[in-house]
Amino acid sequence: MKQAEHKIPVTKAQLHQHWQQRMEGDNLTNKIVRIKDADYFDTTDPNLDPEQIIYEVTLKESSPETGHLHWGHIILNPGKINDEYFMTRGHYHVNDHTEEYILCMGGYGFLMYLDKDGNCWCEEMEEGSLHHIPAGVGRRIINLDDQPLHLSFCVPADSGTQEFDFEGGVFPCRIFDDNGEPAIRVDLPPVNDGEDESAAEIEALLKM
Numbered sequence: 001m002k003q004a005e006h007k008i009p010v011t012k013a014q015l016h017q018h019w020q021q022r023m024e025g026d027n028l029t030n031k032i033v034r035i036k037d038a039d040y041f042d043t044t045d046p047n048l049d050p051e052q053i054i055y056e057v058t059l060k061e062s063s064p065e066t067g068h069l070h071w072g073h074i075i076l077n078p079g080k081i082n083d084e085y086f087m088t089r090g091h092y093h094v095n096d097h098t099e100e101y102i103l104c105m106g107g108y109g110f111l112m113y114l115d116k117d118g119n120c121w122c123e124e125m126e127e128g129s130l131h132h133i134p135a136g137v138g139r140r141i142i143n144l145d146d147q148p149l150h151l152s153f154c155v156p157a158d159s160g161t162q163e164f165d166f167e168g169g170v171f172p173c174r175i176f177d178d179n180g181e182p183a184i185r186v187d188l189p190p191v192n193d194g195e196d197e198s199a200a201e202i203e204a205l206l207k208m
């Protein structure tokens with residue numbers, strides 16, 4: 001006898017709603033970054049609403065000890081400050097033995113990595129892409145689309161978050177809209193023409 005089929009039709013919108021409902025219940029923390037908080041962009045734009053949300057991170061926290069995992073969602077909105085796409089501030093983990101996974105649920109963007117030797121590279125994020133962030137590597141996320149970028153992430157409970165020191169000029173690469181196409185600007189350290197150094201050397205020699 002043929003077995004009865006119990007197929008339940010689901011739409012993408014329903015699945016998405018289900019995904020959002022995973023972030024209900026206890027032990028939730030929420031971080032919202034708005035235009036007024038965005039001191040890490042290349043420029044400012046006084047015409048933008050300071051209250052506009054750039055991104056939101058919701059974290060379902062487990063207990064903080066080693067071995068436990070936090071689960072989180074990020075919604076990174078589409079937009080730009082002048083030509084620079086909306087992006088997260090970026091961070092690395094205080095406990096630099098901890099890795100992370102990020103799963104893209106929808107949208108399109110870049111995951112930018114920065115290692116301790118200053119190497120900077122990007123991976124494309126699109127629906128279904130899974131990204132492994134190695135231990136000791138910093139990250140930033142950039143939305144290149146006109147839709148929100150929806151991400152889930154899983155991170156060790158003892159990882160700890162350390163923001164980048166932007167005064168120090170980390171993240172040497174930045175992504176801009178160049179006539180509708182993303183373009184990378186690489187900020188190289190200023191070239192030392194040697195004049196200052198030799199002046200200091202001569203002064204040191206004279207004092208000997």
Ligand SMILES: O=P(O)(O)OC[C@H]1O[C@H](O)[C@H](O)[C@@H](O)[C@@H]1O
Nearest residue numbers: 057088089090091139140153155
């Ligand atoms: O750049 P942040 O403001 O630190 O936040 C955005 C971050 O959200 C979470 O904490 C994830 O662990 C990160 O991988 C992501 O980059």
